[in-house]
Amino acid sequence: MKNLISMTILLLMTIQNSSALEKVNIQKLKNLYKRPSQYEIKNLLKLKDLQSEEVIELGKKLFFDPRLSGSKTMSCATCHQPMLHFSDGLPLAHGFKGVTLERKTPGLYNLLWAKKFMWDGRVDQLELQVKLPLYHPDEMHSLPEKTVMNLQAILEYEQEFKRAFPKSLPGELISEEHITLALAQFVKSLVAPVSAFDRWIAGDEKAISARAKNGFILFNTKARCAECHSGFRMTDDSLHDIGVVSYRENKSPDVGDGQYRFKTPGLRNIERLAPYFHNGSVPTLYDMIEFYNMGGKEKRPTLSEKMIPLGLSEDEKNDLVIFLKTLNSTLNMDFPRFRDP
Ligand code: HEC
Ligand code: HEC
8 A cells, every 4th residue: 555655656746747847848849939020021021122012012913913824814823822821722733724733732831931942842042933833834834025025015014013123224124033033022921820829839828729739749759740840830941751652643753852852841721731742642631640650651762761650549640630720820911011001
């Protein structure tokens, strides 16, 4: 009996200690996920010698304007739809004349800080990236001169470009360089709006449930997600082979960067970005956790060492899903204002 009591006391002490320990670690962990301030975002978006806010405003107009495309029927927003956090809900994107493209349309949040673009990270500058869909025959199917000419014929754009680039000579106003700069600045201004998770990180204990909090701890510990999905944006900006199925019917496998590696995507608003991965091969968040619980599906020699079976219980899997849903936010088409009203 005495033994049992002392064992119980010992057990209680361990639990108390471990929960105290967890508290310290949770605070430390939470600090890693803090949102950047509006001030930091505004500073990063400022363009030297240019009307930063007007450039973004112009980029927003261009992003939604099908007159940029060869057929004048497709805009960036045909695939990158605001209501779907700038993706399209399809496993693989649908291009010009309905042709199915090779990869899924990614969401466009938080690219202000990104170092690599495209699923395989093959582009390192957003200003170069935005040209690819513009001129791709299966996407917007335009030509540099054609896009410029299309826009020069539209009276309101003359004013818009003047506002954004007031120091330009008239002949250089509506140019490929200005179009791509404005589009890139608009994309950069798309910072994921505040979610319940952010409110919890900022100190509101009631913002998310106990199960979501447990999911967050698992995300950073046993489930190993934070080894790659770290920080406010939940990405390490690196490429990894995580064992995604590479098989494609009637086609050679998709090898990513050549070694089956793909870019770690950010996870903000992830629930609405389904189906998942570069090929849309995973339909739900629960299936996603199953995928990681198995240590990936295709075990190639290039598989990341970080991918190992996790041994998660059913409750733990569900807690992770509950946590991931706290990253949802409502749509916000506002972007930082540079000047006070
Ligand atoms: C036909 C559909 C479609 C259209 C139209 C389209 N995109 Fe995309 N976009 C995609 C797909 C698919 C990818 C991923 C391609 C890849 O990784 O190989 C992508 C990737 C991107 C990326 C990289 C995101 C990242 O996380 O690396 C950006 C930025 C982007 N598009 C912006 C734009 C802009 C700006 C326009 C208009 C000029 C545009 N897109 C038009 C389908 C489209
Ligand atoms: C070794 C690095 C690594 C680890 C560990 C990792 N991920 Fe990923 N994650 C990636 C990469 C790379 C992709 C993109 C793969 C692709 O599209 O082929 C990805 C994609 C995803 C996606 C899909 C995103 C989208 O837009 O389609 C989700 C959701 C996700 N990971 C969640 C998790 C969770 C939850 C964990 C922990 C259980 C985890 N990841 C662990 C690297 C990792």
